[in-house]
Amino acid sequence: MASSSSLYLSQALLARAVYLHGSSSDRVSLSFPSFSGLKSHSPCKAATFSAGSRRRGVSTSVVRAAAVETLDQTTEVSLVEKSINTIRFLAIDAVEKANSGHPGLPMGCAPMGHILYDEVMKYNPKNPTWFNRDRFVLSAGHGCMLQYALLHLAGYDSVQEQDLKNFRQWESRTPGHPENFETVGVEVTTGPLGQGIANAVGLALAEKHLAARFNKPDNEIVDHYTYVILGDGCQMEGISNEACSLAGHWGLGKLIAFYDDNHISIDGDTEIAFTENVDQRFEALGWHVIWVKNGNTGYDEIRAAIKEAKAVKDKPTLIKVTTTIGYGSPNKANSYSVHGSALGAKEVDATRKNLGWPYEPFHVPEDVKKHWSRHVPNGSKLEAEWNAKFAGYEKKYSEEAAELKGIFTGVLPAGWEKALPTYTPESPADATRNLSQQNLNALVKVLPGLLGGSADLASSNMTLLKSYGDFQKDTPEERNVRFGVREHGMGAICNGIALHSPGFIPYCATFFVFTDYMRAAIRISALCEAGVIYVMTHDSIGLGEDGPTHQPIEHLASFRAMPNILMLRPADGNETAGSYKVAVLNRKRPSILALSRQKLPQLPGTSIEGVEKGGYTISDNSSGNKPDVILIGTGSELEIAAAAAEDLRKEGKTVRVVSLVSWELFDEQSAEYKESVLPASVSARVSIEAGSTFGWQKIVGSKGKAIGIDRFGASAPAGKIYKEFGITKEAVIAAAKQVS
């Protein structure tokens, strides 16, 4: 088997660990078991076996060492196990009280969780956003009680006993899946499978980038790991393959992923749908792969694997940890029934007996509490040391320190917006995708946290930062990221970058229609408050010959309906600059910029300030806020509205032209302002947009007319499609006459 060569080191370390500590053990029995998803051993004797699976055998070997090595000290194994069981029962009890949740993963992953939070990771519970902390992502987010239990034990204020008791309740800080915006100490929002591992790739990219950019031979100011736990579900999702292929390509050596290999998914044994060789796939993706065969009690195996992973600096590491889902539950372990439901009172009792747990629900034994209590002072110490280090850095490298500080505080440099380009009607006509590139290249000079790229369309999306090279394995200090044709992974990686530090402003790009490939990641941006900038070009039938597979129709509407996201469709240079201003300022709300492939004129009346209001008048020959008709356009169709207005005015009509570049921003304006743009008394309204008319009734009212496209596009030169689809000045004029 392909991965076998990777295993020798962890096994050697394991043997050494046992050798070193064996003498102090009262009960040592060591062997290297053949692969077994289930072990029978004290204190979990009663776990059931499903016979006949080709991937499981019954093993009687027991791997235990009386005392084990930790990072800082030697902890008695009995205390380790007590701590692990505390985690298990906090999860069991919380799920039981909520009568809802997923106990199986926390029960199986408690050993790796314990080792990570108690022995390996550096963090400061009293300042969970300390910049140089290790990041942890629970990609298998349904197992969130694992993370809540760990945050609770580690001393995070966000997860008190009461919070555990409020698991999955209204306004609790312990929602049903990890949500960074609800629970301080949770880095990213997971639950939708595969997102977390891709976020983690973004976090690790961010660390590698900052380390390369800011570390000095005498001061490695950026230096942390990113740890992930992912499950079979994450592995099956395409997004994880995309992101992990990039992680391998980029050589993200400080990314360490634990694959909870428990052979159970919701529908039963993973054999029914998942028989690929994961080890071999990850080796193909350029990862270092280690297999911990006994994830249930093989604490030293886990520790050795982490050491080995850290020693491999040029590749990310996948530690496949074979565990038993619901470990400790005598009747439900190793079955899908323990995945997503409370155990039930009877089985909770049986599990308490089986694991020798005499305590009340939610109880943390005193010795466990005492043991974990060191993390608060230790964390403060770690941060204080780092602060001192940064003070030294600041002294010696003041310029770099200011940039880095901007990234980790999120404070934008004063006057950054002066870099935004401005345009006059005399400026040359241009595609907004090109104008976007002018903005990106202007902004990158003043925004230290701006970096990003395209899903293999940089030359079409116009996203290259000309003053920078490519972020690559050996040039991670650069700021052009090459995502390949991996839209979904790209979006989730950008979420990770954005959430690494508040001053990061990641952008990513593809054709607007291919937001369909990354919609799940975009939705998480909106939900988790990651201010990613989505640079989406070729935003309509205006792309022409590529045809309906490439022409967005319903996409503007579909994002206008999504909460907490800004859908911006600028019409020209000023509006593109305004869109960037809005996007940069909205650090807790992602922005999507829909940009044209085709050239557009610079329109009189457009402005950055107008864009900031979402909708505004660009021209008007009426008085008293009572035009005969209001023409409303966005993006490439604003030009058509403006041209129609000119013709109508020649015929004596009073016509207002409104640019509705962002519906969300317009909605947020005062009633007075909105009335000044779209007065209630004027029902003669015509909108034009080369996309679905769905939703436009809100703007044009029941007496107005929305011109748009409620069918799929077509393959032909763009001008021809516009004409055939009736997205024309003539159509606007006819409609205006009809409604006014």
Added chain:
Amino acid sequence: MASSSSLYLSQALLARAVYLHGSSSDRVSLSFPSFSGLKSHSPCKAATFSAGSRRRGVSTSVVRAAAVETLDQTTEVSLVEKSINTIRFLAIDAVEKANSGHPGLPMGCAPMGHILYDEVMKYNPKNPTWFNRDRFVLSAGHGCMLQYALLHLAGYDSVQEQDLKNFRQWESRTPGHPENFETVGVEVTTGPLGQGIANAVGLALAEKHLAARFNKPDNEIVDHYTYVILGDGCQMEGISNEACSLAGHWGLGKLIAFYDDNHISIDGDTEIAFTENVDQRFEALGWHVIWVKNGNTGYDEIRAAIKEAKAVKDKPTLIKVTTTIGYGSPNKANSYSVHGSALGAKEVDATRKNLGWPYEPFHVPEDVKKHWSRHVPNGSKLEAEWNAKFAGYEKKYSEEAAELKGIFTGVLPAGWEKALPTYTPESPADATRNLSQQNLNALVKVLPGLLGGSADLASSNMTLLKSYGDFQKDTPEERNVRFGVREHGMGAICNGIALHSPGFIPYCATFFVFTDYMRAAIRISALCEAGVIYVMTHDSIGLGEDGPTHQPIEHLASFRAMPNILMLRPADGNETAGSYKVAVLNRKRPSILALSRQKLPQLPGTSIEGVEKGGYTISDNSSGNKPDVILIGTGSELEIAAAAAEDLRKEGKTVRVVSLVSWELFDEQSAEYKESVLPASVSARVSIEAGSTFGWQKIVGSKGKAIGIDRFGASAPAGKIYKEFGITKEAVIAAAKQVS
């Protein structure tokens, strides 16, 4: 390297082929070159080299055989090359005339294209939908001129010379990417990368299923291959990994994929973002992997690889074919500039010189034409033989023949709709996901083409067909498909199944929110007219504790805005049955059924007929089509509207309750019918739906009120969220009083 073991057979066959035919060769020089993306050889001497790439070396070896073995005859290699160059120049000329398109892939893949369509595949050009034809999918859809050229040469009526000249023009049959609904002979719609290979997995699944279900020892009535060409872009997309993992799991031995390994993507060399070991990944996924090192002129290598692939019956095969993108263009070959733009007149001339092509644009030399002309009679013969075989089958196995005929003709069994369950208000309250399962299990007994499954949520989506087992490698005759957690692949596989034969009715399932993972595939369903049934459960905040990552908000709106798709949200048993009736009847339009997790009562007034109209009155105490207020609901909120109406009626109001189960179907009704349900004169309207209000203004008008959710959800028990979000009877009553 992992794949090296797979190579020996193709190399051995190649050696044998050369040995057998070598004696008739005037110029034979054979060696097994080390890996080289570029070969220098006649007649393409001028291709340029990019130096310094670790994956390329310069090889001087030439693999040519004077005469080569074909399926039916021996064709002179000079004619083969002439045919291949014809394909190349048809592509070059069409792109040049359109001044738009992608010449690079057709130029590089012409050899494999020629061998497939001229030597390997069985099809009938005069009946392109002949059931037992081999299927071909160009997953790298941008290279569609390859397929159009092949269809033209093979004698398909759909692609005449004039069609080639109209490439990418308005209303042409040769759009910018392959579209099955525009071009007869194109099986599926590709262009969005990765969709095609996943479609192909669906096509191969369909064949394997039908063969297992209908073939008899004395009559193998179902027996065809599925061929695909995919590129680097397809490989990078997560969807392809999902689908290929399933293809390996299912052992789809008759799926043969050619990976056009040309090292160039739009942004340049694939090295900037794609350095994984594809061979090894596919071996990990359970595929047989063969490497054709010289895809440019190694015709025998290609042939040998296909033979080898066919010999491997328990695994799908990936044939990695190393080619030169834009082969033959002296200045643009092997560069991204040849990927997606016309060569330009000068380079076209240079290519004509380089490849020795003296002909006018669009010319097919007589000997090439003559050579290909045999496919029309041969195809008729193949079909006639099969028809005779089917006649024998029908005679001996009449029952099976009737079922199979239903699948390949698409004619539904008479009276099938009688199987739909019906409900009365006294029927027990139930979740619509459970009612959906009753429908599926009733329908599978009468619809031979119904099959499907869930993305690892069968027990939550309630999609198991109880009278069938699992479709698996060794039980492919069964009808429950286990997709694993691979929503995107699932959707595209179902598109492939639907387009395999018109009588297939594939369904697939996940939580409604995870349509975000598969939206690109759903959009292709709508575009390519694949009547897939999307069974989407847990359709609102009503799922409760899993929280906002799992609660759809904008999803109903986002699909209502999508063309050619039915978004159905049934409220109870009758409406669920009605939704299935609609979904089954709409074979050229996909349906999405949004179904509840929570129990819902059987409401008086609901009906299958009502659902067929999209919107209808379920109760009304007014007369003269003039109620005081109209309450409009969908799905789980129709119950709330009905309850509010009861209360309002007690207060003396006349109230109509309308179920708007499908906006699209309602839109299609006559103006009279619509007026009878939502009379223009009644502006007092209140809608209630546990989702975004976006779009509802069209229904409730500017004086009405839409009750919905314009924020993300929350983690808490469902009842609590409904109350806190104001999705209540009380809110409806208050709004009704406000507007009436």
